[in-house]
Amino acid sequence: MDTSLNAARRAHDIVELAAAHPVDVLVVGLGVTGAGVALDAASRGLTVAAIDAEDLAFGTSRWSSKLVHGGLRYLARLDVAVARQSAVERGILVTHTAPHLIRALPMVLPFSAALSRVDIGLARAAGRAGDLLRAAAGTSRDVLPKPRHLSTVEAQTLVPGLNRAGLRGGELLWDGQLCDDARLVVGLARAAAGHGARIVTRCRALDTQGNVVDELTGHRFRIRARAVINATGVWASTLASGLELRPSRGTHLILPGTVLGGLRVGLTIPVPGERSRFVFALPQLDGRVYVGLTDDPLDGPIPRVPEPDEADVRFLLGVLNSVLREPVGREQVIGCFAGLRPLLAHGQARSADMSRKHAIRTDADGVVTVVGGKLTTYRRMAEEAVDAAVRRHHLPARACRTRRLALPGAAPPAELARVPAPERLVARYGTEAPLVAALGTQVVAPGVTMGELRWGVRHEGALDVDDLLDRRTRAGLVRTDRERALPAALAAQEQESRAAGQT
Numbered sequence: 001m002d003t004s005l006n007a008a009r010r011a012h013d014i015v016e017l018a019a020a021h022p023v024d025v026l027v028v029g030l031g032v033t034g035a036g037v038a039l040d041a042a043s044r045g046l047t048v049a050a051i052d053a054e055d056l057a058f059g060t061s062r063w064s065s066k067l068v069h070g071g072l073r074y075l076a077r078l079d080v081a082v083a084r085q086s087a088v089e090r091g092i093l094v095t096h097t098a099p100h101l102i103r104a105l106p107m108v109l110p111f112s113a114a115l116s117r118v119d120i121g122l123a124r125a126a127g128r129a130g131d132l133l134r135a136a137a138g139t140s141r142d143v144l145p146k147p148r149h150l151s152t153v154e155a156q157t158l159v160p161g162l163n164r165a166g167l168r169g170g171e172l173l174w175d176g177q178l179c180d181d182a183r184l185v186v187g188l189a190r191a192a193a194g195h196g197a198r199i200v201t202r203c204r205a206l207d208t209q210g211n212v213v214d215e216l217t218g219h220r221f222r223i224r225a226r227a228v229i230n231a232t233g234v235w236a237s238t239l240a241s242g243l244e245l246r247p248s249r250g251t252h253l254i255l256p257g258t259v260l261g262g263l264r265v266g267l268t269i270p271v272p273g274e275r276s277r278f279v280f281a282l283p284q285l286d287g288r289v290y291v292g293l294t295d296d297p298l299d300g301p302i303p304r305v306p307e308p309d310e311a312d313v314r315f316l317l318g319v320l321n322s323v324l325r326e327p328v329g330r331e332q333v334i335g336c337f338a339g340l341r342p343l344l345a346h347g348q349a350r351s352a353d354m355s356r357k358h359a360i361r362t363d364a365d366g367v368v369t370v371v372g373g374k375l376t377t378y379r380r381m382a383e384e385a386v387d388a389a390v391r392r393h394h395l396p397a398r399a400c401r402t403r404r405l406a407l408p409g410a411a412p413p414a415e416l417a418r419v420p421a422p423e424r425l426v427a428r429y430g431t432e433a434p435l436v437a438a439l440g441t442q443v444v445a446p447g448v449t450m451g452e453l454r455w456g457v458r459h460e461g462a463l464d465v466d467d468l469l470d471r472r473t474r475a476g477l478v479r480t481d482r483e484r485a486l487p488a489a490l491a492a493q494e495q496e497s498r499a500a501g502q503t
């Protein structure tokens, strides 16, 4: 079946769903978890409707660090099961699901003057443990190379801006990096649509009985479903009473690439005075560098879009500058973003110390809620959530298939290397890159072409310019980029609706 999502398909799906044909599963929420659940259920042969009150990847899933973790951080807290699960899921994502969207990122952990001998010993042991996790998960060294010690000269060569005073080399570690977290969600939703799932954005669940409202028209209708799976992240308790979440805010800064001398490797900086907390400087495809992240409990109601605060910005710059020769100033920060982790409440632990385990909960009314975890482990969470729904509602499902399912555009690295399109497009669209390029190569803002905007409307379910600028492309991360790209996004929308009207 066609994997394209667009306004026409959405309108058709709403008519079908409102006509009261029952589906096996209604998935509420289309972040990485809900999109993963929709793909899991649809690929097992179940009929699926999956809705989001806003857009694909509207919530936390677009604000992550974009790391496909091996779980080292969890190992440091002796959370061995979570660490192993993360490493296994990382291997599946990089090798089978989305090799086009993920690259191996070398990360330098500099042994700066602030680190004690014990800290250095621990960092080196962590490198070895990370490699053991990789091996235990069955991920080849061709995919993620072996960590190794760096001499002082090597560390400085890889990260030219490092402060030399007291530097004693470093450790070179490897992890997976997504080109864009929102693109993973879009890929999952399209793959689910390819298996027949009805993917409907701007459709809000009013309860867990299937009553929904089309946010574009105000039309209320009911989606009849044998099972409902609540995958609404930090909003999960609005549909599952008694579920206690302790959302925690994580902030990132965006720096122009030039500020850190065109950084090509990631930088892992221990937070002074803490054992298992780090600030990362992460080079992106467009040359910019994201610096994150904070971890602070959120007080009060959940905002629609979280805002970073000035204290987060100062904290991140402070840790970054602790290892640099030339400090980065506030005026060099060109953008910031914040996201909310959907953490499960566990006693009084600090949010930075709270487990990233996920939970699957089946309520008395049969609604399954899947929450917590992280982007890297979405597939496992989805599998367990669908298993729970299948058991509870006796659904006619085949066994889970997602360990070997590839998203649209995915291909092995050798095949991707031969795709006749610019490297940046191949990293975002895989084998579909030439089709995107055919829709227009004009650059409308840093890292955004006209073709990507038109592709977003035609095949990726973008319904307005916000979807295009904030989720299908990420122009919205930097205010000036967004302003530059806006006229092109409007034009792309208009061109595509004219083209759709003619067919």
Ligand SMILES: Cc1cc2nc3c(=O)[nH]c(=O)nc-3n(C[C@H](O)[C@H](O)[C@H](O)COP(=O)(O)OP(=O)(O)OC[C@H]3O[C@@H](n4cnc5c(N)ncnc54)[C@H](O)[C@@H]3O)c2cc1C
Pocket (backbone or CB within 6 Å): 028, 029, 030, 031, 032, 033, 034, 051, 052, 053, 054, 055, 056, 057, 058, 059, 060, 061, 062, 063, 064, 065, 066, 067, 068, 069, 203, 204, 205, 206, 231, 232, 233, 234, 235, 248, 249, 250, 251, 293, 338, 339, 340, 341, 342, 371, 372, 373, 374, 375, 376, 377
């Ligand atoms: C700062 C930060 C950095 C992170 N970095 C990483 C990382 O590098 N690697 C990693 O593996 N993990 C990372 N994570 C964790 C990861 O991002 C999250 O665990 C994951 O994105 C959660 O996805 P989700 O689908 O459960 O929730 P969301 O993405 O929030 O999706 C929930 C969706 O539900 C929709 N919704 C809500 N209410 C309704 C309703 N009534 N009807 C219909 N729809 C509704 C929302 O619009 C939203 O789209 C990070 C998290 C944060 C905050």
